[in-house]
Amino acid sequence: MPETRERRATRSGFGRVLVAVYGIFALSASARAGVQIATKFSEAPLAFSLSALAAVIYIVATVSLALDGDVWRRLAFAACGTEFVGVLVIGTYSLLDRVAFPEATVWSDYGQGYGYVPAVLPLVGLFWLYYTRMRVRNVKS
Template identity: 45%
Template sequence: MILALYLVFVIGTVSRSAAQISTRFDQAPLAYTLSAVAALVYVVALVSLSLRGRAAWWVSLVALSVELLGVLAVGTWSYLAPQMFPDQTVWSHYGQGYLFIPLVLPVAGLWWLLSDRGARAVSEGTA
């Protein structure tokens, strides 16, 4: 389920940020750059979560932690300085435009990684 949601977010964020940056970057450069950063984080998370082994586990842990910190930082920033976000990003307002899934997804992913099942994926894979 987590991988399926990451795949949806990869497709959505990569295509949306590419369209925004290529057609109207001058209107909201900060928001569109943050959308591209979010897309990159989702790609890394999807790939690393799809793999087994200690290295993939660590990359996943870092990617999901960066994602959670990004959602919290950008979400807070978008409320404190709304003029900086004339257009929404996937992480603005804690992912409100995406049903708050961007806030819940890294928490669910981190929970899985730190669970016994996630630990087994590390021990079953190769470094």
């Protein structure tokens, strides 16, 4: 039996919803970080810098999930993986050292201010990347 390789685009089907949610988070985190940095950066520079970093990662995830190709797929995997590690590290750090986080970030308290979506979203993104990976299928001739 001949084999064919096929892969679903990450932006197809449920991927459209995923790209939209990432886009909303990219916009939200960017706006939040921009306002925080512009108005009160000296009050919590670490927290506000981490909000800006989260915004950049959400932007990268949005764009890379919306585009096709191996490079974009690897970049999406790196962005979702970095986001998940960031949520775990920053979430834990923000709970252990409240002095370092006098103001909330997107990822502080594991994304509590955003309904914990920041803790779940990268797992959904990683699952989607796995689900849409290259598959070898046998084709009847």
